[in-house]
Amino acid sequence: MAGVSFKTVSRVVNGEPGVSSAVTDRVREAAAALGYRPNAAATALRRADGRTATFGVLLEDAGNHFFAMLLRGIEDVARERGVAVFTSSTDLDFAREREMTAAYVARQVDALITAPSDSAGEHLRRVIAQGRRVVLVDRTLDGLDVPTVLVDNALGTRTAVDHLIARGHRRIGFLGRDPSIYTSRGRYAGYVEALTGAGITVDPSLVHREGFTGSSPRAAIERLLDLPDPPTALFTGQDVITMTAVSVLQRRGLSDRVALVGFDDFELADLLQPGVTVVAQDPRRIGALAAELALDPAGSGVHLVPTQLIERGSGEIPA
Amino acid sequence: MAGVSFKTVSRVVNGEPGVSSAVTDRVREAAAALGYRPNAAATALRRADGRTATFGVLLEDAGNHFFAMLLRGIEDVARERGVAVFTSSTDLDFAREREMTAAYVARQVDALITAPSDSAGEHLRRVIAQGRRVVLVDRTLDGLDVPTVLVDNALGTRTAVDHLIARGHRRIGFLGRDPSIYTSRGRYAGYVEALTGAGITVDPSLVHREGFTGSSPRAAIERLLDLPDPPTALFTGQDVITMTAVSVLQRRGLSDRVALVGFDDFELADLLQPGVTVVAQDPRRIGALAAELALDPAGSGVHLVPTQLIERGSGEIPA
DNA sequence: AGCCTTTACGACAACGTTGTCAAGATCTCG
DNA sequence: CGAGATCTTGACAACGTTGTCGTAAAGGCT
Structure with missing residues (x-):
């Protein structure tokens, strides 16, 4: 349409030098009129570096x-x-x-x-x-x-659990995801570090790690709260689990009695009653x-x- | 590596007929060993239908x-x-x-x-x-x-506003997004239809449509609640605005006094106090x-x- | 004017595939 | 055993670009 070879079109489109301004204009006009877009597949195929962007x-x-x-x-x-x-x-x-x-x-x-x-x-x-x-x-x-x-999942969790310990909690539940998930391991490690650092021994009955236990987070939280000596605080290792904990605590009327810190921030965490304290990431x-x-x-x-x-x-x- | 032409490789990879099982096996082995994947750019370029999947x-x-x-x-x-x-x-x-x-x-x-x-x-x-x-x-x-x-944005909104009207509300605020957004127009139309259908005239002072008013949803909600004759109910035309409304109502202690229905469901809507009634979509x-x-x-x-x-x-x- | 350089373009190969066609090998059947 | 059919494979073109090279035209210099 511009009366030039396709190579010249390629030059214009890629802004390569060595094309007269008259031809450049003609090519641009034709390209606009036809709605021409270079075929990215062909470009990627031919490019020296093979970049596809x-x-x-x-x-x-x-x-x-x-x-x-x-x-x-x-x-x-x-x-x-x-x-x-x-x-x-x-x-x-x-x-x-x-x-x-x-x-x-x-x-x-x-x-x-x-x-x-x-x-x-x-x-x-x-x-x-x-x-x-x-x-x-x-x-x-x-x-x-x-x-x-x-x-640093362990550090973030230590901060959270230390925060609870500083408020007098000794029986702190841990609700985490499957240990096959990298973040889940780090967070559990941080929990253990914080407790042992404060001289508290880890009570396995307060620990739920999905996949190990087999049960759902919701069932696990219920189980923890049903213990004869239930936790006074919970650490939840992911936003979805935190929301589940909020739900269970609310339903039991324990929202103001059992402390809760979760890993990951989530929308509306500040509008719940009480607001949910979290270790926030910046995704x-x-x-x-x-x-x-x-x-x-x-x-x-x-x-x-x-x-x-x-x-x-x-x-x-x-x- | 398999000692065959690249065309034969193409045949094996695409499951085309006419390749002996011995050769097929050799090619598959070589492909696995080399981690060979067909180049999608070349495939798309050559295919008759030009499909890129x-x-x-x-x-x-x-x-x-x-x-x-x-x-x-x-x-x-x-x-x-x-x-x-x-x-x-x-x-x-x-x-x-x-x-x-x-x-x-x-x-x-x-x-x-x-x-x-x-x-x-x-x-x-x-x-x-x-x-x-x-x-x-x-x-x-x-x-x-x-x-x-x-x-059907208008229908969904009518359902919501009718729901409020059925509970005795006459002064119902509308908080919507910019009318340049398609959904925003339909939702406003539904609001107007519901009100006029119930013989209520639309009070422009209760209507906020972002872009028209220029102010933020938060400021608009505050303004509505500060009116001498404030709305007894709010309809919010999008999840983000709904959350803003919840925030303002909570801060003013009006959560249990001013009714609220929002368009779009959102996480935790059921865990807020009170739970937030919504017109849910299934995105x-x-x-x-x-x-x-x-x-x-x-x-x-x-x-x-x-x-x-x-x-x-x-x-x-x-x- | 004559020669060299620069400018502006096009011809052509190549990227890694698929589609078409041809050809050799093998099978089938009378 | 031979003719035809079928099966298996490869050669080659083509997809729409970019990179390399060649070349005609224009410009610069003595």
């Missing part, structure tokens, strides 16, 4: 507030740099994790940003060996030397940092994003 | 619970069918909307699933004219004959339906997903 993001659940905000953080950075983002949720299903990793690799993503399960080590190693960039968020795996963004920042590491060829190492204890009432109930 | 999803905010769940619904269906999903949030910024649409078109998505702004008509028309599949969710545009998934179903329409070449028309009034207490406070 695409990330693959693989998280547990894009419907969960924490991961949704993490995704927003990735998006924010990606959009600025013209990178498109594939997303998918695993729901902790390893088959899906493998399948989606393969799907992203087939689509030649420039980087895979993922919160891996413990089992992911093997296939991630292959992905890395093929020279594809991998960035880990929220969770990590031994022996994988890739840029990683984490929080948007975690995501943004991960995306920057994915874009920076020199990016490496483990980056810790700090957590913050937010007092809202539930964690300040004395023993 | 990729969707582009463009919503307002993946961090908002409604859109996050909508995205999950899309993901659920997409994964089943081997489709990868690009996601991006516009935050109502039209420049981003255009930019990301172009980015998805360049990447040859099989379908663009989007909640369009009013301004998107022009560029979407071009995208459709180029033969690319477009599916609208949550919002629609006149003169775009594409598969669409909506809820996951909306997303799943949209994805199915995107995959089905025969999919067309406007599909309405029903809303449901969930009574939790705040909407049952009498005048």
